Amino acid sequence: MQSNPAVEAHAAPDWPAIVAIVLGVTAFSVAQGVTYPLVSLVLAARGVSSTMIGVNAVGFALGLAAATLMLGRLTQRFRANHLIIAGLVGCSLCLAAFAVFSSTLVWFVARFLLGFCASLIFMLSEAWLNVACPDRLRGRVSGFYGASICAGFAAGPLAIPLFGTADGFGFALTAVYLALVAFATATLMYSTRTTPEPTSTRDIFRFFRQAPMLIAMVFAFGFADIAAISAMPVYFVRTGHTEAFAAISVTVLALPTAVAQPFIGYALDRLPRHRVAVGTAAVAALSYLAIPFLDAPALILVAFAMLGAATFSLYTCALTMLGERFRGGMLVAGSAAYALIYAIGSGAGSSLTGAIMEIGGPDAGPLSVGAALAVFTAAFLLARRR
Template identity: 60%
Template structure:
């Protein structure tokens, strides 16, 4: 049986890290394609933004359910095998989108897609922090984030090629994810570490012990899903082409992927909470600026800044998680992150879509920016309160 290397400093488990990054990249490609593609397909079928948000909320519900199932599943099945099972489940769910056209079938498939990617999400995070020493944690988290964002960027590029009316994009993605599952099986055989099992009841204990980290992940999820789910609809309603709406998601993710290694270096060399606060502030202001920009180039530049800043919140949270926790508490923390992501993403897709329905398309990004700034203010207050408590 594989063993975990202990100690403050050790050689990173490169096979495990490669498996984790490949797996999360596949998850990101799936999410990066399905969020804008499903939104655009349903918009083309004259489905209201509220129902589009509901469909996206099914994905978030799957994320949430998986967080409560991971404790039982990790005791029955080894963590690396659960990651492979999650990839296979994603491939099957994506095949469903390519086969059926019924809205409610898509809701069910979206739920199971969320469930399986949540397993990948939670176990990959825990394994990542187990497989690398703290001296490299920020940079490894940055590479992990770069892989995820690269996947987000690559996914929407399929839309201009295959369009939104056929199921080819979903079918192609299902094949790709299945191939990643096979590669992951090969890499896990060379790994020296394994994801830890989740302890019973540890999820809620972690939520109570780390509210700042939960706040950061909720803010990231809200901004991320608001951007990739509702903003394509925002652009189409303002008269932009579907190709521009899809490319905007790629532009959102590509600079984010390039920025994460730099963010990781900053996390290893400066204040980790300071980086998080600056990221939240920049993400919120970027959302608010979007409706006031007329040039397509300026909008895309602002989208890139928004993506890099909002995703940096997650990179910060993941790095601090590995710094402060170990063993089964890493799995509990990863599960809490997945639950926080589910809450934030459900709120981001449904509330911003509802605001666009009730008021105007431009109200959507402004509302999203205000919410992210409110989360950032709460994070600042929490950090200041923690410092005052330490001084007293």
């Protein structure tokens, strides 16, 4: 369903809903930022094999997939804001299970449920954000939303050096934090006046047909984002940089990305949104392509920071354009489609980039991702002209 800019021009934002959404999604990203490294470190300290650690991590991905497929049925039976609160409470209970139990099987089930609950929060929050926000503010609110996600992912792993991996204290503290956020979110919802509409699994797949370029944008984001996080640190080590440099590069990737999103959001509200999307894709492509030709570590980190900010900006653009174009149940369907295609893109980004580096050498990694982003940029420009 198309939006009506004339009607929306003077619409008031639903600020209690926007605050609740940002609180919830930040909590989701903190929980995921804690869980990914902390679970692996604890299992490794217990002597669990790398293979079993990998199998355990699959539980989270399976939970994400299950939530996507069940989203239509759930939204038809329950209100979306109630599902978000249930997701926050579920995440808190899963983290508490990590703190209380030591069974690998229990942890697998907990990671499945954590992925399920976190996915509900993520998908419904995106849809609700677009419902609660008028189009004149959509870019700026989406930019702040994206910055909150980045900040949460960056803050989550800090629980490890602060509280260690023993005794489950990091899990327990994060569980308490999520429970408090769930209470705050429930309190704010008494003042909200909007809520996402129900959707269906059929709508999710219909969205793929109706918005192929938005789907392509999210795929490109997932592909390039995970390539930067998982493959580029390996690239740096293989090209003669230290492990400390590779670790610093991840921090350099995350912080400017969070800072840049509100500025991208402002640009989305002031400039033609497809031009902002094309510009961010072009900057990401050029940054990837430039890295193999840079020698100075400072210049490499600058290019890497630009790469991270531009890559995540693709998602901020896609989220803003989703709310600009669609209404009703298609908003929730679009958010679910985004989650699904991001999972596919990130899986392709980590596996293909690693394989390309093995076959063609380290430089083939960033060059191939840069070339893929350049092709996407050209395709997006061609599609707009048509």
